[in-house]
Amino acid sequence: MIPGGEVKLNDLYQEVILDHNKRPRNFKKIEDANASSHGKNPLCGDDYYLYLKKDTSGVIREAGFTGQGCAISKSSASIMMTLIEGKSAVEAEKLKDAFIKLLTGDSVDEALRAEVGKLKIFEGVRQFPVRVKCAALIWRTLEDALKNNSTQEVSTE
Amino acid sequence: MxxxxxxxxxxxxxxxxxxxxxxxxxxxxxxxxxxxxxxxxLAVIERLSKFYRNENANIHRGVYTFSQNSTRECEEAREKIQHFLNAKESAEIIFVRGATEAINLVAATFGRKFLKKDDEILISEIEHHANIVPWQQLAEEKGLKLRVIPVKDNGELDLEAYEKMLGPRTYLVAITQVSNSLGTINPVREMIKAAHHAGAVVLVDGAQAVPHMKVDVQDLDCDFYVFSGHKVYGPTGVGVLYGKRKHLEAMPPYQTGGDMIESVTFEKTTFAKIPAKFEAGTPAFAEIIGLGTAIDYLKSLxxxxxxxxxxxxxxxxxxxxxxxxxxxxxxxxxxxxxxxxxxxxxxxxxxxxxxxxxxxxxxxxxxxxxxxxxxxxxxxxxxxxxxxxxxxxxxxxxxxxxxxxxxxxxx
Missing domain, CATH: 3.90.1150.10 (Aspartate Aminotransferase, domain 1)
Structure with a gap:
């Protein structure tokens, strides 16, 4: 094994990502959710339901998800859970935009890394273009859930 | 010893x-x-390269030598495939784009012409989407019943269940010879016999079989057999539909246009005989010739x-x-x-x-x-x-x- 491949793999499958894959946070349905959506990439089989409970001012008070998929999609969802509670829809949208930029933008600078916070561990996904959709899926699902009229099914394929 | x-x-x-x-x-x-x-x-790569470098000319109707050579090479490829599958005659070999197109062709022509409301099509639980969706579409269009032969936990088809499903309403059985997702080799010869006993016609998807084993369509007695060239060490964009002459003759054309007609006036067109009837337009002639080379190569091994x-x-x-x-x-x-x-x-x-x-x-x-x-x-x-x-x-x-x-x- 040449170091190059191993380095790339270590960048992709960082410890934190593997930990979230194994022990996803808020991995449950929120029974009294008032916003939700379904993210599904039929070609690769990633398939998640996202549940949000927003308060009257629109702040996300509780978030949960269920479903199945690869390590990248699941850890992306799990880390999202730790970030969006307490955020307004506008703040969550802003984080989503920054994260999508981290995955697909032409370049990544320190300002962007600072903006996405702990999501910066997904920067390694940039080296695996076919896996970008995995990391992005739950965030597009969030985008849909935050709309007043969710389309109920989202895909990043 | x-x-x-x-x-x-x-x-x-x-x-x-x-x-x-x-x-x-x-x-x-x-x-x-x-x-x-x-x-x-290399044999296939070099054949394609040589053809494009030195021999390229469209088939049919060309009066010049290179066109005649292309036409002859394509017909030779057809004969190679005839012998490869042990078909009775080369006219039973139709060139298509691949197994998917071959199945769609049969569904759209044979299926549309002969199957009637409440007729049944049997497929198995281990089919590729290419051998599911064309039948599903046809069933929807014509009010047919699509029934699924169950698979056992080890990946074998439940043949007892299959035999019970066969009946007077079964018009067509469409099964894969080798499952692309599990590797199971289905006993298609026995399945075809049972289907014929019930009066049904059988299409075999051979896309995953032809690269691995000898196939004899006369011994199998299948009505249709399909495979793709690119899975059998040949070029992309070419595949084969084998059909028994009696079926191919009874079927309407799939696509219409050049090469598949006998005569055209603005009042009426008469169609060419098989195989030309099913080969409208310029086929992938270089690839057909390359597929012939791939078959030669396989035979040499x-x-x-x-x-x-x-x-x-x-x-x-x-x-x-x-x-x-x-x-x-x-x-x-x-x-x-x-x-x-x-x-x-x-x-x-x-x-x-x-x-x-x-x-x-x-x-x-x-x-x-x-x-x-x-x-x-x-x-x-x-x-x-x-x-x-x-x-x-x-x-x-x-x-x-x-x-x-x-x-x-x-x-």
Whole structure:
């Protein structure tokens, strides 16, 4: 094994990502959710339901998800859970935009890394273009859930 | 006293496939995605190159020599395929784009013309989407019943259930000879016999069978047989529909236009005889000629020798993979072609594929265009390693090491 491949793999499958894959946070349905959506990439089989409970001012008070998929999609969802509670829809949208930029933008600078916070561990996904959709899926699902009229099914394929 | 067979000359054969010396991610390229497409031998690559460099001219109606040569070469390729499948005559060999188009052709012509409301089509639970969706569409259009032959837990079809499903309403049985997702070899000869006994017509999807075993359409007695050129070491964009003459003659054309007519006036067109009736427009003539070369190449190696060697690879890989903790092989029928679908406990196939890729190993991760099969076996997807006669036991060892690495990453 040449170091190059191993380095790339270590960048992709960082410890934190593997930990979230194994022990996803808020991995449950929120029974009294008032916003939700379904993210599904039929070609690769990633398939998640996202549940949000927003308060009257629109702040996300509780978030949960269920479903199945690869390590990248699941850890992306799990880390999202730790970030969006307490955020307004506008703040969550802003984080989503920054994260999508981290995955697909032409370049990544320190300002962007600072903006996405702990999501910066997904920067390694940039080296695996076919896996970008995995990391992005739950965030597009969030985008849909935050709309007043969710389309109920989202895909990043 | 037993005489031992000469060992299969795999090292010599590997030299005939230039891509096998490539590197992928700086690693020796270990190509185990043969069920998706096969690599091409020099003979085929050079035939295509020579044709485009020195011989290119459209077939039919050309009065000049190069056009006549192209036409003759295409017809020779048709004869090669006739003998390869042991069809009664070369007119029963129709060139199409691939197995998918062949099935769509039969559904759109034979299916649309002859099947009537409440007739039944039987397919199996382990079909590729290409042998599901065209029938589903036809069933919807004509009010037919699409019924599914169940598969047992080991990946074998439930033949008792199949025989019970056959009846006076069964018009057509469409089954794969080899499952692309599990590797199961179906006993199509017996299944065809039973179907004919019930008065049904049978289409066999041979896309995964033809690269691995001798096929004799007269012995099988199938009504239709389809395969793709690119899976049998030939070029992309060309495939074959075999049909019994009586069916092909009774069927309306699939597409219309040039080359498939006898005469055209603005009042009426009369269609050409088979096979031209089903070959509207300029076909992939260079690729047809290349497919003929691929068939010659396979014959020179010997299908029986290929089959024996690939079986050795399958047994070796099955034994090695079975020993890996947490690995479950999906599809363990006693009669299998050389492919292994597997699941690694707690690790998604796409993560498996990504890690293996970094070690130069090409496998397929996904549902293999067989979502109903995946559902039946309770998995969203599998990782599939499929072997060809140019693969080696050493490459299987590399795969095993790669899988161990995957487990290490996700432990």
């Amino acid at each position: 037993t005489t031992s067979l000469a060992p299969f000359p795999v090292e010599k054969i590997r030299k005939e496939f230039p891509i096998l010396t490539q590197k992928m991610n700086d690693q020796a390229f270990v190509y185990l995605d043969n069920a998706a497409t096969s690599q091409k031998p 010997g299908l029986d020798e290929i089959n024996r060697y690939e079986h050795e690879l399958l047994e070796y890989a099955t034994e090695k993979l079975s020993k890996i903790p947490g690995l479950t092989i999906i599809g363990t029928a006693p009669d299998k072609a050389s492919l292994i679908s597997f699941e690694l406990e707690g690790i998604h196939p796409h993560d498996v594929g990504t890690v293996l890729d970094q070690y130069g190993i090409a496998v397929r991760a996904g549902h293999h265009c067989a979502q109903p099969t995946m559902k039946r076996f309770g998995v969203p997807a599998t990782t599939r390693a499929s072997f060809a006669f140019y693969n080696t036991k050493a490459e299987i060892d590399v795969l095993v090491k790669g899988i161990e690495k995957v487990i290490q990453v996700f432990k």
